Amino acid sequence: MSRGKVIITGGCGYIGSHTSVELIKNKFDVVIFDDLSNSKEFIMDRIYQIAGVKPAFEKVDLSNPIEADRAYYKHSDAHSIINFAAFKAVGESVEKPILYYKNNLYTLINSIEAQKKYGIKNFIFSSSATVYGNPNRLPITESFQTKRAFSPYGNSKKIAEEILEDFSKAYPEFKTISLRYFNPIGAHESGLIGELPNGIPNNLLPYVTQCAAGVLKELQVFGNDYNTKDGTPIRDYVHVVDLAKAHVKALERLLSGNMKENYDVYNLGTGKGVTVMDIINTFEKVTKEKINYRITKRRAGDVQALFASAEKAKNNLGWEATLSLENMIETSWNWEKTFRDM
Numbered sequence: 001m002s003r004g005k006v007i008i009t010g011g012c013g014y015i016g017s018h019t020s021v022e023l024i025k026n027k028f029d030v031v032i033f034d035d036l037s038n039s040k041e042f043i044m045d046r047i048y049q050i051a052g053v054k055p056a057f058e059k060v061d062l063s064n065p066i067e068a069d070r071a072y073y074k075h076s077d078a079h080s081i082i083n084f085a086a087f088k089a090v091g092e093s094v095e096k097p098i099l100y101y102k103n104n105l106y107t108l109i110n111s112i113e114a115q116k117k118y119g120i121k122n123f124i125f126s127s128s129a130t131v132y133g134n135p136n137r138l139p140i141t142e143s144f145q146t147k148r149a150f151s152p153y154g155n156s157k158k159i160a161e162e163i164l165e166d167f168s169k170a171y172p173e174f175k176t177i178s179l180r181y182f183n184p185i186g187a188h189e190s191g192l193i194g195e196l197p198n199g200i201p202n203n204l205l206p207y208v209t210q211c212a213a214g215v216l217k218e219l220q221v222f223g224n225d226y227n228t229k230d231g232t233p234i235r236d237y238v239h240v241v242d243l244a245k246a247h248v249k250a251l252e253r254l255l256s257g258n259m260k261e262n263y264d265v266y267n268l269g270t271g272k273g274v275t276v277m278d279i280i281n282t283f284e285k286v287t288k289e290k291i292n293y294r295i296t297k298r299r300a301g302d303v304q305a306l307f308a309s310a311e312k313a314k315n316n317l318g319w320e321a322t323l324s325l326e327n328m329i330e331t332s333w334n335w336e337k338t339f340r341d342m
């Protein structure tokens with residue numbers, strides 16, 4: 001018995017594809033909207049191979065209002081939208097701010113305009129811990145002030161959350177949850193889906209796995225002069241499958257009718273801080289592969305430490321991260337090897 005139709009924008013992407021699998025496993029009908037600008041259509045077949053159901057697919061540029069309206073009209077029988085569609089390379093966003101603000105915010109605005117027009121009552125937004133900027137204390141709770149992010153990418157997430165809050169105030173019959181991801185890593189245990197960075201990876205773990213695969217020569221460790229146990233920055237790395245499961249829980253919260261307010265935000269993290277050297281050392285221990293790295297200067301915009309309090313998600317969504325750092329690293333390496341037929 002289907003639990004109804006959910007539209008996943010950016011569903012061929014890293015977190016979108018893992019979330020599509022979890023939604024199908026939980027008996028939702030999934031429709032994927034994706035422009036394939038930063039993902040590949042073969043992921044649709046991979047989702048089918050894993051979940052046994054192939055989602056419906058619309059190739060659509062949601063930053064184009066005509067295209068967006070046509071796609072949402074066609075699937076206006078959906079009860080929910082999960083919005084992953086966005087460009088997410090922090091460095092690229094600094095070089096191309098207009099591209100990032102246009103794509104990420106036009107996509108969001110066209111989607112909520114369609115949501116209102118067609119009465120699709122529930123919305124989940126893919127946000128990021130980057131909206132907290134450089135926190136004054138840790139762990140980070142949802143009550144912390146959001147700050148102007150260091151990059152247009154991060155700022156597009158902060159502005160999007162503010163748009164959603166205003167939308168929710170104006171239209172109380174619509175319900176929205178923003179999920180603030182800390183550092184998503186890992187891959188599905190099948191090795192069939194995972195992170196597919198365009199070009200040279202910005203993020204740490206895909207860079208590490210490509211070094212181990214011989215695709216890249218050497219990892220630069222951006223600074224070891226921070227005030228941490230080994231001098232390298234701390235992050236809250238969370239398994240992408242745990243993150244995907246959190247989206248199912250958030251959707252169930254929206255559908256439950258138990259929300260006191262019609263807009264809410266949740267941190268999605270493990271609550272544990274892990275340094276760059278922890279990642280390198282754990283990777284070498286788990287995979288028996290050696291990582292060639294060099295300590296270089298700090299990367300502009302990096303903060304010393306970020307990790308979540310995930311208490312609110314545990315109490316209100318009944319969600320907590322369960323998969324270990326070793327599993328995050330093992331599954332990332334398995335995905336890299338499978339992807340490259342190693």
Ligand code: WQD
Nearest residue numbers: 088090128130183202203204207220221222233235276302
């Ligand atoms: C992690 C740590 C680097 C690469 C960003 C976005 C965030 C989210 C996750 C999208 C840092 C160090 C990295 C390398 C390194 N993105 N590092 N050498 O910067 O915490 O967060 O990605 O949703 O919104 O801001 O993640 O993986 O880039 O860096 O030393 O080659 O690894 O300095 O300490 P970050 P990251």
